[in-house]
Amino acid sequence: MTGVRALFNPASIAMVGATDKSGWSVSTYVNLRRHGFTGPVHLINPRTGIVHGARAYRSLSDLPEPVDLVYVMVPTSVVLDVLREGARLGIRDYVVLTAGFGETGPEGRAREEELAAFCRANGLTVLGPNGNGYVNVARSVTPYGLLIPPPLPRGSVGIVLQSGALANSVLAFSQVRGIGLSLLTSMGNEAVVSVTDVIDYLVDDPATSVIALFLESVRRPAEFARVARRALAAGKPIVALKIGRSGLASRTARAHTGALVGDDAVIDAAFRQLGVIRVRSLEDLMITAGLLASSGPLPGSRLGVVTPSGGASEIIADRAEDEGLELPPFADETVARLKEIMPEFGSPANPLDVTGYVVVDRTLLSRALRIVAEDPGIDVVMLLSDLPRTEPADPEPVYRLYEDSTRVIAESPRPVVVVGNVLTDLGPFAQAIQERTGYPHVVGGIEHGIPAIGAAVRWSRARDRAPRPRAVPPAPVVRGPATGVWAEHRASALLADNGIPVVPSELATDEETAVAAAERFTYPVVLKAAAEGLGHKSDMGGVRLGLTSAEDVRRAHREIVTAMGDGLGTLVQPQREGGVELLAGVVRDPAWGLVLTVALGGVWVEVLRDTSSRLLPVDATDIRTALLELRGTKLLKGARGSEPADLNALTGVIAQVCDLAEGLGDTLESLEINPLLVRGAQIEALDALITWT
Amino acid sequence: MTGVRALFNPASIAMVGATDKSGWSVSTYVNLRRHGFTGPVHLINPRTGIVHGARAYRSLSDLPEPVDLVYVMVPTSVVLDVLREGARLGIRDYVVLTAGFGETGPEGRAREEELAAFCRANGLTVLGPNGNGYVNVARSVTPYGLLIPPPLPRGSVGIVLQSGALANSVLAFSQVRGIGLSLLTSMGNEAVVSVTDVIDYLVDDPATSVIALFLESVRRPAEFARVARRALAAGKPIVALKIGRSGLASRTARAHTGALVGDDAVIDAAFRQLGVIRVRSLEDLMITAGLLASSGPLPGSRLGVVTPSGGASEIIADRAEDEGLELPPFADETVARLKEIMPEFGSPANPLDVTGYVVVDRTLLSRALRIVAEDPGIDVVMLLSDLPRTEPADPEPVYRLYEDSTRVIAESPRPVVVVGNVLTDLGPFAQAIQERTGYPHVVGGIEHGIPAIGAAVRWSRARDRAPRPRAVPPAPVVRGPATGVWAEHRASALLADNGIPVVPSELATDEETAVAAAERFTYPVVLKAAAEGLGHKSDMGGVRLGLTSAEDVRRAHREIVTAMGDGLGTLVQPQREGGVELLAGVVRDPAWGLVLTVALGGVWVEVLRDTSSRLLPVDATDIRTALLELRGTKLLKGARGSEPADLNALTGVIAQVCDLAEGLGDTLESLEINPLLVRGAQIEALDALITWT
Secondary structure, eight states, X not given: OXXXXXXXXXXXXXXXXOOTTOHHHHHHHHXXXXXXXXXXXXXXXXXXXXETTEEEESSGGGOSSOOSEEEEOSOGXXXXXXXXHHHHTTOOEEEEOOXXXXXXXXXXXXXXXXXHHHHHXXXXXXXXXXXXXXXXXXXXXXXXXXXXXXXXXXXXXXXXXXXXXXXXXXXXXHHHHTOOEEEEEEOTTOSSSOHHHHHHHHHHOTTOSEEXXXXXXXXXXHHHHHHHHHHHHTTOOEEEEEOOOSHHHHHHXXXXXXXXXXXXXXXXXXXXXXXXXXXXXXXXXHHHHHHHHHHOSOOOSBEEEEESOHHHHHHHHHHHHHTTOBOOOOOHHHHHHHHHHSXXXXXXOSSEEOOGGGGTOTTHHHHHHHHHHTOTTOSEEEEEOOOOSSOOSOOHHHHHHHHHHHHHHHHOSSOEEEEOSSOOOOOHHHHHHHHHHOXXXXXXXXXXXXXXXXXXXXXXXXXXXXXXXXXXXXXXXXXXXXXXXEOHHHHHHHHHHTTOOBOOOEEESSHHHHHXXXXXXXXXXXXXXXXXXXXXXXXXXXXXXXXXXXXXXXXXXXXXXXXXSSXXXXXXXXXXXXXXXXXXXXXXXXXXXXXXXXXXXXXXXXXXXXXXXXXXXXXXXXHHHHHHHSTTHHHHTTGGGOOOOOHHHHHHHHHHHHHHHHHXXXXXEEEEEEEEEEETTEEEEOOEEEEEO | OOOOHHHHOOSOEEEETOOTTOHHHHHHHHHHHHTTOOSOEEEEOSSOSEETTEEEESSGGGOSSOOSEEEEOSOGGGHHHHHHHHHHHTOOEEEEOOOOSGGGOHHHHHHHHHHHHHHHHHTOEEEOSSOOEEXXXXXXXXXXXXXXXXXXXXXXXXXXXXXXXXXXXXXXXXXXXXXXXXXXXXXXTOSSXXXXXXXXXHHHOTTOSEEEEEESOOSOHHHHHHHHHHHHHTTOOEEEEEOOOSHHHHHHHHHHHOOOOOOHHHHHHHHHHHTEEEESSHXXXXXXXXXXXXXXXXXXXXXXXXXXXXXXHHHHHHHXXXXXXXXXXXXXXXXXXXXXXXXXTOOOOSSEEOOGGGGTOTTHHHHHHHHHHTOTTOSEEEEEOOOOSSOOSOOHHHHHHHHHHHHHHHHOSSOEEEEOSSOOOOOHHHHHHHXXXXXXXXXXXXXXXXXXXXXXXXXXXXXXXXOOOOOOOOOOOOOSOOOSEEOHHHHHHHHHHTTOOBOOOEEESSHHHHHHHHHHHOSSEEEEEEOSSOSOGGGXXXXXXXXXXXXXXXXXXXXXXXXXXXXXXXEEXXXXXXXXXXXXXXXXXXXXXXXXXXXXXXXXXXXXXOEEEEESXXXXXXXXXXXXXXXXXXXXXXXXXXXXXXXXXXXXXXXXXXXXXXXXXXXXXXXXXEEEEEETTEEEEOOEEEEEO
């Protein structure tokens, strides 16, 4: 972990490689000068004495005073020389714009490793290489290589980007939507300072209340999980646009950054568990962050909606349903009070359309808002209202109207989220109204606003969840060396040894012991090949079902032993009927560690790929929500005539499986129960497979 | 059908009920005066001689000259009087802003019916009541009750809105995104002029090339289907935001408009077949319409993408996959040519990131575009590029840059779609660049732009589909009066009589005939209760499977007859094994007429509600795409060990079912085959049910 407080808060800056010939150099200098950086900015150029109209020095060593931060724009081959010189002078913090490192291939990677090693050895902090720098909006420090048009939108959203080229879009969008930023960082290759270092800083940064990420890859998952948990505990939401959902994007991301893109489903699971809000677009990234920065946590999913338009309220109803938000009917008293103020032809329902009569009486919306905000059955009020686009000849009545609305919103006993109709810029008059009256942030349009509200509600719930009381799982009983593949007879024994319910099973080495076992179980029974390292016995004729007599058992044993060759014999088990078959597996992801996956058998997993995953460790709530998230979850509730599953019992068994997997230590590669049979409260592993690294 | 050409193209207008006290009156007058309407606008007010600073007349009869259009803002009770007076004077066309009609309840509905009847009897054309009017942008005729800030965005998108309050959002969005309009209509209650009347007009209107709809309900489905087909044939895409997807929205829509909201799945099916593009948001509505107005049809789904950003190209890859767009690898020659112009560290793949080097060489993007546009493996070029937000001190180099880009785009052998990064307004400088250089329309952001491209590609495909060669289905053979419910034995006989393959079946009235039938089929057989009007025989103990002996058959017959009471006996059928079970049903929708629904049996339909629907008439392509659209369609291709279905044979049988349903005439309520067993090319109805009205 690299501390970055000093990196982002220098009092003086040197630009090494400054030249009038480079657009980056011009932009960086203009940015620093016009966005309020008050400290000295020294220019270094070995060949000329004047750059950007100011005096230039030949090298860092020639500077009349020490500097806090060096912005490096020299050719690739001399970057390390600059760092060496800086290190000698005691300068700790650098931004390296120069490209030609890890992103270019093996040679570049070697160069980057050399640079990183030098920084580690000498305690240097470097942002980049191959990154544009950062914009510390809160402190007006803007060493950033692409021109930033004024004004800087000041606020509490901290942004970390793994793609520098998007920064301008993000800045422009923030400006026109009134989304204020604390810090924007363009990461570059993360040779020294990583995304997680910056998140760590933002969690502690008092100027930041929400963290927005654009991620091509999560390079250090364990570290990411740690900082995400810190952010959640600190009450600072993380909103992330993580690309590489499609196979193609994975390829593109590799080409672009040289980073390995993890499996997207695992990312989804990890983000969900860590309370990281995943979004699909830059618009959603910024709008969701902007909403959370203004609203803070939202107490629940029941919206009371106030609009001046029937059409819009119907769009809202559709989108709210998509996002799992409820629009409960208003309480009788609310309806009665609304009737008093609304025109006769209106109907006081949720979502509320106060009707076009607002054209006649402009206070109608605020008065309706006041009533809806007091409804006991809602958690959050959504007010659909656009700020005006054009300034009238006499703006004073407009200001007064918004002063009044601002007061009503401030007095609301419940959070009020103001959302505009469609996503357009807030014009200068709109921003002037907000500045003068204190009118709240306006979320950009229904289409992006409703998902943002949904995300904020889910994040608030994730935050409210108590920290998990985790008993350390007992050390598991393991018989024999943990290597290779453990097929059913050893895997099931391991499960049984560790308290996981397993179908009774006896190993039979000849026909007579098979029959004796079958008769102890009562017919029908099942015979399966017992062998080491056998993954797919049913494909190889190694399973016989529905054996109802001693003769059946003898023949089955004979056939299986013949088919399998050098097996250990057969496993004899009572045949189970009915119930629902699940798959429950724990697999080690190379990046994220142990991951639990649950699925229903049959078409659900084979055709629909209907699975749900969670990173370990999990608690009962995680497991239960994973099961409920399956598209086929209705089967567990008793659809198609099956007995409803006892979800507590099922969750308990899966938790035992997870405990076992964690207890088995680093050599466990995967532990899979398939099928796990569920009949009401009776849960039983019918087959299992373990692989060790 | 009401012709509306004169309504939208008046040379003179009277405003009846004009008054300084009404915001609507002020707005309408200002709109007419400042948006370029050059004809006379007469004001009518019975109580004062001066309104809006101009001379007012006491009544229509007092006017010095006849007018073409009357804009009515009088109280509800006197609206009809105004129409009567106008009719006497020979005035044909009206906009009625006044509310208090069908939207308010039974009394209002009666008033509206009276109004409509009067108009029909006297040949009057009325837009509304309870609507704000229209904005004919192409002709500068703007009788519209809410203030429209200038400038009017002129272009070829015609907009029809069933909610007036959204018009301002739509207009504002069009202005700031440079989406030009021909006509915007706010429909109101559609007492006389309907949405379909306006669409009909727009299909013929030379100023309109794309039609955008906001629909709360499709009030006249057959009429809608007719105009939608006309639009498709004319090459004018219809883009529609149809709300009421959620149950709640249905309720809201009813409260708001008094119209019945149809079943959403049927709407989806209808739109898909009619080539109507359905979108989810106002942003998508306008952006998709704006794209189509500028690009016209797009020849295919293979995109060549040129961007200045790795991050953005990865977002594009993710979103393209969501939308079924392909990003094929570039041809070798393209790669070779790109390598010549790109910096060494770039990689010439699709989507192409030309790298941040564009900052140094601003022509890089255009040069790359020229090369990609010549790649033989792509259909459409997507150029990611934002127009500048701020005007530099010397704008001339910028203008020259865009003149150059405009030339490259114009010379491209393939359509070029320009898309910006995020959805923000096009500022005045951006619009000035477009005006001066002819630079094309810029689609608003990746998030909405990629779905718009996807929709345009699908629409182009729908348009290219040949008109269906429809043989008139032969008149079906029907034995017995078509009333009530026809259970299996009659329904199956009807299918068989009309050439649809049905499992062999014999009616047995006693045990011995049942056994004789079974022995003709060979065991195992199935026995089912044969009765009139029986919907769910398996629920009532009326089905016995897997009967393997005469004794089994006798017992089954006895038990069924006892259980069912007064049935006709049993049906004996050979038992079929294996295969995939489908459901194929044709049901009469009260709004849209006969609708085909296909589904797979088991969990697919029971738990997943995995169905696919099409309006009749259908052709083989419709049926095939319906089957391929099912989530479980893999089963038809042979997943889970089943034999792949012969899709041609299956499509043929379903087409026969559709022909039969159409041939059965208006008394058919539903015809359902469940299951329809598919084993390779062998298709057989195992059970059927018909209901008559």
